Amino acid sequence: MTRNQEIDAVTTSEERSGAADADAVAAADAAEVAEANEQYRVRLAKRERLNEGAGAYPVSLPITDVIAHVRAAFLDLPADTHTGEFVGVAGRVVHLRVTGKLVFAALQSGDGSRIQVMVSLSEVGEESLARFKEFVDLGDHLFVHGEVITSKRGELSVYVDDWQIAAKALRPLPTLHKELSEETRVRQRYLDLIVRDQARQMVYTRAKAVSSLRATFADRGFVEVETPMLQIQHGGASARPFVTHMNAYDVDLYLRIAPELYLKRALVGGIERVFEINRNFRNEGADSTHSPEFAMLEAYEAYGDYHTIAELTQTLIQNAARAVSTDGSETVTWADGTTHDYSGTWPWIGMFESLSEAIGQQITPETPVEELKALADAAGIEVAHPLHGKYVEELWEHFVKPGLDRPTFVCDFPVDTSPLTRQHRSKPGVVEKWDLYIRGFELATGYSELADPVVQRERFVEQARQAAAGDDEAMHIDEDFLRAMEYGMPPAGGMGMGIDRLLMALTGLGIRETILFPLVK
RNA sequence: GCCCCUCUAGCUCAAUCGGAAGAGCAGCUGACUUUUAAUCAGCGGGUAGUCGGAUCGAAACCGACGGGGGGCACCA
DSSP: OOHHHHHHHHHHHTTOOOHHHHHHHHHHHHHHHHHSOHHHHHHHHHHHHHHHTTOSSOSOOOOOOOHHHHHHHTTTOOTTOEEEEEEEEEEEEEEEEEETTEEEEEEEOTTSOEEEEEEEHHHHHHHHHHHHHHHOOTTOEEEEEEEEEEOTTOOEEEEEEEEEEEEOOSSOOOOTTSOOOHHHHHHTHHHHHHHOHHHHHHHHHHHHHHHHHHHHHHHTTOEEOOOOSEESSOOSSSSOOOEEEETTTTEEEEEOSOSHHHHHHHHHTTOOEEEEEEEEEOOSOOBTTBOSEEEEEEEEEETOOHHHHHHHHHHHHHHHHHHHSTTSSSEEEOTTSOEEEOOSOOOEEEHHHHHHHHHTSOOOTTSOHHHHHHHHHHHTOOOSSOOHHHHHHHHHHHHTGGGOOSOEEEEEEEGGGOTTBOBOSSSTTEEEEEEEEETTEEEEEEEEBOOOHHHHHHHHHHHHHHHHTTOTTSOOOOHHHHHHHHTOOOOEEEEEEEHHHHHHHHHOOOHHHHSSSOOOO
8 A cells, every 4th residue: 555545544434434344343342352351351340330320430520639738738647646627639549458347548649649548437338338349449540538637557548438439440550569661661651650750750850851941041032933844855954854745735745854944044034042842853773862753952043153052052951950950959860869960161172182182193174084094994983974074073982972971062073064064263174063962972062053155055065965975864955945044144053952862961861761652663 | 774682461570401381469259447569268360472383292492573672783
């Protein structure tokens, strides 16, 4: 089937409302139930019986409070206290103990806070207690009403006088006392979120970091925009794109690999402090630091350069660190317990200078390619595209990068690998570009943006030549973008930062842990 | 794209040499009014990822395919 036919099949299936389909679905359902395990069938039967009465999925419940608030309101009560305060709370049953005439359960709410509930024969009566034992399972959402007390062991509890199933769970919860396997954690993240505090924490940590970024931008008068994800022509980075097809126009479209060329069009139009936080897609390998779809921040500042944009980047990250750190400092605590101090002014090192120092031999943009090749060969480095600049970058990654630990701006890159960047104002053969390395990986990159449309066109032409020579990551000539540039783009500093990688730097976790629902086959 | 490892109950995992598929949790039945991974007695639960092969005999050995993990290549 071609892609078009597949899409057509999907769109027309909704129109086919034939009885044959309904029968097929019913048969599939029946087969599923028959094959389901005992626990599923038992719960399904409970759902049926609940629906004969109050219902297994009531539309609303008389909640008076949330668990976290109840806990906060009744701190440090002595054991066996009766407060005289009554609450109605709901949560997921994560713990269940039945001891004859008294039942203990623990309810957990979405933020992970828990409270114990006690259902006693003497309080609710024989019929209600029997129903509770019959219908309530681990994993169900449960509403309870009752007095806030502490148990004989001092556990804060709701002494139930009324209860109701808030939502019946048909599948059993995974064991709470064992780690979920890596695959289940990612594939069924909702279970991971229920069971593992760290997974739940990541959601909030990420949200805090991202809102901190937005707040920092707002402080400095930057405006957030959204530029196209579907593009006729992709550009702004060297990467292989995903391709899709638009039926109405009958054209292939690319999922964007970077927003850069659109944000620069915005600059031309006078949006002088502009940023975007959104997804990029790159059709390349996936590993612990690369995801095929990843959240990207790009920002452009008119009348700035790579120094001002570096200062902005440092502030963005330090503010984000403060937003997520436990004590509001710029020192963050990683999942492995180590602490990482991101405060202060981060050092700059030159790419050529640091490489020269590392190998004890002067390397400059004038160093002959043969000499670089000899060095690369000696170090066992293979360079796919034998450009001068690629050799320099590969050598640098081999000899200098492993030693970087503290946040460091690595600056002044070779011209031929940075086609959208401005020549250095005084050093020949290099561009005004930096990469920010933290803990050995590249977190952000910044530039003094190229504003000369004639030079920009020359760079595109060179890229097109490489594309013709078989480099499928090289850029194509974007005439529409060049036309915009020809109207005059103000001098600007620009930067890009991976949001997922920012979270990695703040938490010490792998990229798949920072992404709520990473791609799984 | 290439190489290595892996897939067993709802979840997490065992099983000496190829010789009758197990445990903990949870589930079912029963007991228990203060449990915190409760306890006690009893009981179910498996197309061993899928398909094929060698063998008297396979969860285990071989092959293909699929899922997952790791490494290499690639990675503005």
